Each structure stands twice: as C-alpha cells, then as structure tokens.
Amino acid sequence: MGDREELEIFLEYLKQNQGCDLTVYKHSTLQRRLGVRMRQIGVNTYHSYIDYFKHHSEELSILLDTIFINFTGFFRDFDAWEYLANQVIPKIISRKKPHEPIRIWSASCASGEEAYTLALLFAEALGIEQYLQQVQIYATDVDEAALRQARQHCYTISEVAGVPPAFLDKYFESTSQGYVFNPTLRRRVIFARHNLLEDAPISKLDLLVCRNTLMYFNPEAQVKILIRFHFALKNLGFIFLGKAETLVSRSFLFTPVSIKHRIFSKGAKLESNDVLMLSNKPSQKNTDILIESKDLWQSAFETNPIAQLIVAPNNKLIGVNKSARNLLNMSANDLGNPLPTLPLVTQFGELNTQVEQTLQNRSSVSIKNAQWSTATRVYKLDIDIVPISDSNCRLLGATIIFKSVTN
Ligand SMILES: C[S@@+](CC[C@H](N)C(=O)[O-])C[C@H]1O[C@@H](n2cnc3c(N)ncnc32)[C@H](O)[C@@H]1O
Known part of the structure; x- marks a missing residue:
C-alpha cells in the first residue's frame, strides 16, 4: 500500500473514531507534521500510529498542537x-456614524497578537473613548490552548518585538x-x-482578518471558507488575508483593494472615495457603481483564461465563458439546454452524475485527468465542480471548471 493510501486510512480513522476531520488540510503539510510527531514517539507507519492512538487518549490534542502551528x-x-x-x-470609520458599531473578526487569531494589533490600531484611529463605544472585535481559533494564552493578554519581550516602540509604551505595561x-x-x-469549516461565521462584519491559515487547506475547503466569509461581510466590508494566500485573487467573490497586501472588499470597486461613503440608502451614484460591478464580474467570468461553465439547480446550462467555448467547442446556443443533452457529456462520461451529486449534496467534487480530444489535439483536464449559493444559502447552481494538466 502506498504512503498516500495509508495516510488516507489514518485520516479516516481520525474522522470516524476521534471526531477530528483533517481530510481537508493539504496532505503535503499534514505528512510533514505527522512525521514530526511520529518520530517523537518512535512510530514508523500510520498503521502503528493508529494502534498508538488506541492506547493513548491524550494523543489527539498533542497531535493537533503539532499540526496547528500557532506561529503569529x-x-x-x-x-x-x-x-x-x-x-x-480610516475608510471603515468614515462610513460610520459615531454611535454605529464597527464589527471586526480575527478568524484564526492563534495566541491573540493579531486581535490586539487590531484593537490598538482602531484605538489609535478613534481615540480610546470612541473605540470603547464603537468597536467590537471577535477573535476565534480552533485551538483552545492558543485561546487560553490569548485571553491572558500577556507577552514576553520577544513576542512584543514587532510592536513599534511608541505603541509599546502607550498600550502595554511592563510587569514581572x-x-x-x-x-x-x-x-x-x-x-x-x-x-x-464547521461553525457558522460571525456576521455583519466591517473587517474580517484571516491570515496565514487558508493556505493549510485544500482548494475546495478554501473556496468553502471564502464563500462563508463573503456572507459574513457587510457590503463593501474588507477582508485581510495572509501574504501566501493566493486563491482569493483568482475568485470572483472579492474585489482587490491591494493585491500586494492581500486586502480585498466585498462588492463594488473601491477606486472612488465616494463609494466608501455609502449611506444607508444607496444614492443613484452608488447604485450605478453596484451595477457596474455586476458587469465587471460578468466580464471577469467571460475573459477568465480557465474554461468555465455554470449550471442552474435544474441542471440546465446558464453560463459558458469564452475559454470554454473555444476549448470545448461550444456556443451561446448551448445556453438553456440540459447538461445531459450537451455533446461534451458523451466525452466526459461521469460529468453529468458528478454535477447532479454536487447539486444534491452541495459539496465540491473533482474529476482528475479527464481526456478531451479536439480535431487537432488531445487535452488532459482536471475538472472541478463547485456548488454556488447566495447570501441566504439558497443554491444557485454549480460551476464547472476545466483546468488543463496536459504535459
Ligand atoms: C499560522 S497561525 C496564523 C495566526 C495569525 N492569523 C497570523 O497570521 O499570525 C494558523 C492558525 O490557524 C488555526 N486553525 C487551523 N485550522 C483551523 C480551523 N479549521 N478553524 C479555525 N482555526 C484554525 C490554528 O490553530 C492556528 O492558530
């Protein structure tokens, strides 16, 4: 049995017997971290690690500590x-009246440094009195031990090394x-x-910070979390991700504010300052911008270099972008037709069943190394089928993404 299959059996054991689902974490990272723990306890195979689990009830929490590196x-x-x-x-503050709450979520806050950095910056921008009236920061993590440390709000000299000296003086007290x-x-x-992955997101957010965490998950799980984040944000709310997080740049969910710093916003383009001053009632100008942004998403879909289709919940084709028309020899005439009647389904045998399953179970599936032949070429494609829902969790359909893996 290969390493990969053994790992999958081990992950299934954790899921079924320990109530801990690690299957959505990237396998390469898991393998590395599991290797560290297995070496520590002198276990060589996943099979013997399962035996070890059966005799050591505390092992799960030790393993999770090794896996969830809380570096922050x-x-x-x-x-x-x-x-x-x-x-x-300043933009978040300028949209608010002084009595309106500012809601912030530091999702995966580890030992709290990120959440306190946010508190400090909002206190600087608003003044302490106004900060206390307006700001609410929710700081969450899956790791209880990290949260215990966070709640103590006490850090060593090396842990506060990143705090600019003026802020250290102003917002920290040096104690024994x-x-x-x-x-x-x-x-x-x-x-x-x-x-x-499991809990309902915190809602109506002005700012969501989730840094250096999505990268641990496989792309399907990342998309699932990003869709939840999209629901969690208010329109024009901001999301701030980690440097290495790239998937969001390629998704249509968020509009870039600064790609370099991985800051995005939900909804309209943010070039004009006027957009940021949205009042409760949208002005004509703001409505125009929202319409413009709908056009923007449509044209982003149309010009995406990756071939993509969209099917409605009744399995009819409602979207086909330019790359899909070229690659799969389709046309706008195919729109409105049931997926099973399209010629491409005969070449991709299992596509229809997989799309039906995605629509039924609302979970993503992938078909690896599917073959697609045109008159001049044979392509190898990985096909991802991902469910799409609106902000009330109503199923809108599924998107089918064809990624070329041809050598
Ligand atoms: C590398 S730390 C990032 C901490 C902080 N956000 C930063 O960028 O400095 C990753 C954190 O993600 C948390 N984490 C891992 N899986 C999670 C999950 N499924 N839900 C919530 N947090 C998770 C870990 O416990 C860990 O504290």
Missing part, C-alpha cells in the same frame, strides 16, 4: 498592517510576568473557539 506576531508583515492602518481603517496589553482595550475583544 504583532504587526506580522508590517507593511500590510501599515496599509491597513492608513488606507482601510511580561508585557500586558492594555486591559481597557482588551475589554472589546471577545475570544471564542471556532472551527472555520
């Missing part, structure tokens, strides 16, 4: 935080235990356990 820091990637402080936070983050600001930060 105040102002981690300083330039990105500087951009957030100078360009994004370490540097204690300002308890008054701390009052507006609520810590709670939350699993990004």
Whole structure:
C-alpha cells in the first residue's frame, strides 16, 4: 500500500473514531507534521500510529498542537498592517456614524497578537473613548490552548518585538510576568473557539482578518471558507488575508483593494472615495457603481483564461465563458439546454452524475485527468465542480471548471 493510501486510512480513522476531520488540510503539510510527531514517539507507519492512538487518549490534542502551528506576531508583515492602518481603517470609520458599531473578526487569531494589533490600531484611529463605544472585535481559533494564552493578554519581550516602540509604551505595561496589553482595550475583544469549516461565521462584519491559515487547506475547503466569509461581510466590508494566500485573487467573490497586501472588499470597486461613503440608502451614484460591478464580474467570468461553465439547480446550462467555448467547442446556443443533452457529456462520461451529486449534496467534487480530444489535439483536464449559493444559502447552481494538466 502506498504512503498516500495509508495516510488516507489514518485520516479516516481520525474522522470516524476521534471526531477530528483533517481530510481537508493539504496532505503535503499534514505528512510533514505527522512525521514530526511520529518520530517523537518512535512510530514508523500510520498503521502503528493508529494502534498508538488506541492506547493513548491524550494523543489527539498533542497531535493537533503539532499540526496547528500557532506561529503569529504583532504587526506580522508590517507593511500590510501599515496599509491597513492608513488606507482601510480610516475608510471603515468614515462610513460610520459615531454611535454605529464597527464589527471586526480575527478568524484564526492563534495566541491573540493579531486581535490586539487590531484593537490598538482602531484605538489609535478613534481615540480610546470612541473605540470603547464603537468597536467590537471577535477573535476565534480552533485551538483552545492558543485561546487560553490569548485571553491572558500577556507577552514576553520577544513576542512584543514587532510592536513599534511608541505603541509599546502607550498600550502595554511592563510587569514581572511580561508585557500586558492594555486591559481597557482588551475589554472589546471577545475570544471564542471556532472551527472555520464547521461553525457558522460571525456576521455583519466591517473587517474580517484571516491570515496565514487558508493556505493549510485544500482548494475546495478554501473556496468553502471564502464563500462563508463573503456572507459574513457587510457590503463593501474588507477582508485581510495572509501574504501566501493566493486563491482569493483568482475568485470572483472579492474585489482587490491591494493585491500586494492581500486586502480585498466585498462588492463594488473601491477606486472612488465616494463609494466608501455609502449611506444607508444607496444614492443613484452608488447604485450605478453596484451595477457596474455586476458587469465587471460578468466580464471577469467571460475573459477568465480557465474554461468555465455554470449550471442552474435544474441542471440546465446558464453560463459558458469564452475559454470554454473555444476549448470545448461550444456556443451561446448551448445556453438553456440540459447538461445531459450537451455533446461534451458523451466525452466526459461521469460529468453529468458528478454535477447532479454536487447539486444534491452541495459539496465540491473533482474529476482528475479527464481526456478531451479536439480535431487537432488531445487535452488532459482536471475538472472541478463547485456548488454556488447566495447570501441566504439558497443554491444557485454549480460551476464547472476545466483546468488543463496536459504535459
Ligand atoms: C499560522 S497561525 C496564523 C495566526 C495569525 N492569523 C497570523 O497570521 O499570525 C494558523 C492558525 O490557524 C488555526 N486553525 C487551523 N485550522 C483551523 C480551523 N479549521 N478553524 C479555525 N482555526 C484554525 C490554528 O490553530 C492556528 O492558530
């Protein structure tokens, strides 16, 4: 049996017997981290690791500590935080009346440094009194041990190394235990356990920060989380991701604000300052911008270099972009036809069943190495079928993405 199959059996054991689903984490990362733990306890195979689990009830939490590396820091990637402080936070504040709440979620906050960085920057921008009135920061992580540390708001000298000295003076107290983050600001930060894949997201957010975490998940899980994040944000709310997170740049869910700093927004383009001053009642100008942004998404779909189809819940084709028309020899005349009647279904035998399953179960599936022949070429394609829903979780259909893996 290959390493991969053994790993899959081990992950299935964890899921069925330990109630812990790690199947959505990238296998390469898992293999590395599992290897570290297995070496520590002198176990050589996944099979013997399952035996070890059966005799050591505390092993799951030790393993999770090894897997969920909680590496974090105040102002981690300083330039990105500087951009957030100078360009994004003032915009969030300018949209609000002084009595309106500002809702922020630090999702996967590890030991709290990110959440306190947010508290500090909003306190700087608003002043402490106004901060206490307006700001609510929810800070969550799946790891209870990290949250316990976060709640203590006390850090060692090396842990506060990233805090600019002026802020260290102003917002931390140096004690014999370490540097204690300002308890008054701390009052507006609520810590709670939350699993990004299982628990309902926090809603009506002005800013969602989820950094250096999505990259641990496989693309399907990342898309699932990004769709949840999209629901969680208010229109024009901001999302701030980690440097290595790239999937969102390729999704149509968010509009880039600064790709370099991985800051995006939900909804309209953000070039004009007027857009950011949205009142409760949208003005004609704002409505135009929203319409314009709908056109923008349509044209982004149309010009995407990856071939893509969209089917409605009744399995009829409702979207086919230019790359799909070229690659799959389709035309606009195919629109409105049931998927099973389209010629491409005869070449991709299982496509129809897989799309039906996706629509029924609302979960993504992939078909690997499917063969597609044109008059001049044979292509190898990986086909991803991903369900799409609206903000009320109503199923809108499924998107079928054809990625060429031809050598
Ligand atoms: C590398 S840390 C990132 C911490 C912080 N966001 C930062 O960028 O500095 C990744 C965090 O993701 C958390 N995590 C992993 N899987 C998670 C899940 N399914 N739901 C919520 N948090 C998760 C881990 O516990 C860990 O604290």
